[in-house]
Amino acid sequence: MEHATQILIALNKITAAYNGKVVLENVNLTVRSNDFIGIIGPNGGGKTTLVKVILGLLKPLRGKVHYKGDPDPGKISIGYLPQIHKIDYKFPITVWDTVLSGLISDKRLVGNFPKENQNKAANLMAELGIGTLSNKPVGELSGGQLQRVFLCRAIISNPDILILDEPNTYVDNKFEGELYETLRKLNDRMAILIVSHDVGMISAYVKTIACVNRELHYHESNIISQEQLLAYNCPIQLITHGDVPHTVLHKHEH
Amino acid sequence: MLELLQYSFFQNAILAAIFTGVTCGIAGTYIVSKRIVFISGGITHTSFGGIGIGYFLGINPLIGAAVFSLLSALGIEYMSKKSEIREDSAIAIMWSFGMAIGIIFIYLTPGYAPNLMSYLFGSILTVSQTEIILIAVLSFIISMFFIIFYKPILYITFDPEFAKTRNLPVDTFNYLLISIIALTIVLSIKVSGIILIISLLTLPQTTAGIFVKNFKSILLISVIIAVTGTIGGLFFAYAMDIPSGAAIIFLLVLLYLAGRGIKLLKL
Ligand SMILES: Nc1ncnc2c1ncn2[C@@H]1O[C@H](COP(=O)(O)OP(=O)(O)OP(=O)(O)O)[C@@H](O)[C@H]1O
Ligand SMILES: [Mg+2]
Numbered sequence: 289m290e291h292a293t294q295i296l297i298a299l300n301k302i303t304a305a306y307n308g309k310v311v312l313e314n315v316n317l318t319v320r321s322n323d324f325i326g327i328i329g330p331n332g333g334g335k336t337t338l339v340k341v342i343l344g345l346l347k348p349l350r351g352k353v354h355y356k357g358d359p360d361p362g363k364i365s366i367g368y369l370p371q372i373h374k375i376d377y378k379f380p381i382t383v384w385d386t387v388l389s390g391l392i393s394d395k396r397l398v399g400n401f402p403k404e405n406q407n408k409a410a411n412l413m414a415e416l417g418i419g420t421l422s423n424k425p426v427g428e429l430s431g432g433q434l435q436r437v438f439l440c441r442a443i444i445s446n447p448d449i450l451i452l453d454e455p456n457t458y459v460d461n462k463f464e465g466e467l468y469e470t471l472r473k474l475n476d477r478m479a480i481l482i483v484s485h486d487v488g489m490i491s492a493y494v495k496t497i498a499c500v501n502r503e504l505h506y507h508e509s510n511i512i513s514q515e516q517l518l519a520y521n522c523p524i525q526l527i528t529h530g531d532v533p534h535t536v537l538h539k540h541e542h
Numbered sequence: 543m544l545e546l547l548q549y550s551f552f553q554n555a556i557l558a559a560i561f562t563g564v565t566c567g568i569a570g571t572y573i574v575s576k577r578i579v580f581i582s583g584g585i586t587h588t589s590f591g592g593i594g595i596g597y598f599l600g601i602n603p604l605i606g607a608a609v610f611s612l613l614s615a616l617g618i619e620y621m622s623k624k625s626e627i628r629e630d631s632a633i634a635i636m637w638s639f640g641m642a643i644g645i646i647f648i649y650l651t652p653g654y655a656p657n658l659m660s661y662l663f664g665s666i667l668t669v670s671q672t673e674i675i676l677i678a679v680l681s682f683i684i685s686m687f688f689i690i691f692y693k694p695i696l697y698i699t700f701d702p703e704f705a706k707t708r709n710l711p712v713d714t715f716n717y718l719l720i721s722i723i724a725l726t727i728v729l730s731i732k733v734s735g736i737i738l739i740i741s742l743l744t745l746p747q748t749t750a751g752i753f754v755k756n757f758k759s760i761l762l763i764s765v766i767i768a769v770t771g772t773i774g775g776l777f778f779a780y781a782m783d784i785p786s787g788a789a790i791i792f793l794l795v796l797l798y799l800a801g802r803g804i805k806l807l808k809l
Contacts, residue, residue: 368707379700380757389697394709425755
């Protein structure tokens, strides 16, 4: 079922700063409803900052963000999986409550979640292999389990776009593979923006790549070479899995 | 000791103990979970400045304390959004500045400052009728607020950025909650004393945290422990003729140690 693609988010000449110190400059990016974009870049390059601008958590110094043509972020629904170290996982909250928090909204602040929401949460958790962890406090989970919980929380509302900030930290190879397969399926019904360090791994799944290091260079394919990264002022080392050095090729696993 | 219950001053003290226990049990769970113990300590001690000014002006010192604690609470909340200030140093400055103002004005007040010790160490038997009504109203408000808005409070406190992406009114909640904390602190001053309030806001939660690890259970168990501590402390303070704040905290520490002991034996 192919829909006509629609522009969900448009960043227009965004400059973002913390306390006057510019960390993103003149960034343009368009996200369409069927996109699967990998965002790569060095530590401190501004990837998380870009995500915050998109989410409306950080007001840009200059430039405009539009959501389906409107400056109000409420015009689209965004699922967000934050970079994991930002979370206080000693907080006394259970897995179940965390997952359900993905369904709360300003329109439904009070009262219990309806039964259908609870069923949805249970099914989704079972699907992602955390069905038995419901009553555990998040502080007692492994890093990989925690990532699954946050993935559940991010996608339970069926958002228009899913934004993941380094979901592959603390995760074993098995879950990483499963995660990308899950994302590929989700991409049939939502746009995906994933921040990652492991260029080699994500390039097998993403459709396009954005290199962020103060500036943003958009790369219209998922194949990128070390030379291109340098040209994009994006000094990260490609981890090549194949026999072609300095290049990451689109590899399918089936 | 039961005949004590016939005296109205003692009945008042029991009501004060119950309502203070409920408010501190709830407010403390928020404080401990959100890791704003230091901020709460700052608000508490800043309010001493208001007590000093209250003495100087000849009004109820708690009114001065309320103004100081509300202003400092809202100031800290506002400041925490401007990341250029080192928050902990700023709070430490406020903390000691409040104490300094309090001491200066108490010394400038002609004559003797009655009840000063009760503000510092707590004196549950001197809580007035009006103050009890205020504590009762506050414990009703805080209970209703946490019952009705349980979900948004939990989600906003756990992960405010995610809550913002769900369009929750995060800032509004944070301002309301810190104001409730400030009022809780002011209205607990007479019961536990400025020096010891912070323990009343953290010990029950720490004890509850030994056994349970989710917000709702910690809320409930903390309220029970806090009320046990304040009522027990009231009898203890009366029997020994010591400040109620010290008596309450002493009991709460015993409860904490008992909790640790039980946990150890079970494992
Ligand atoms: N809250 C903040 N206050 C001040 N400076 C910040 C803040 N957050 C980030 N920065 C600075 O902005 C720059 C970009 O940070 P950002 O977190 O966006 O990088 P990143 O690409 O996500 O890095 P990483 O790969 O380590 O996650 C860094 O130099 C960082 O020091
Ligand atoms: Mg980052």
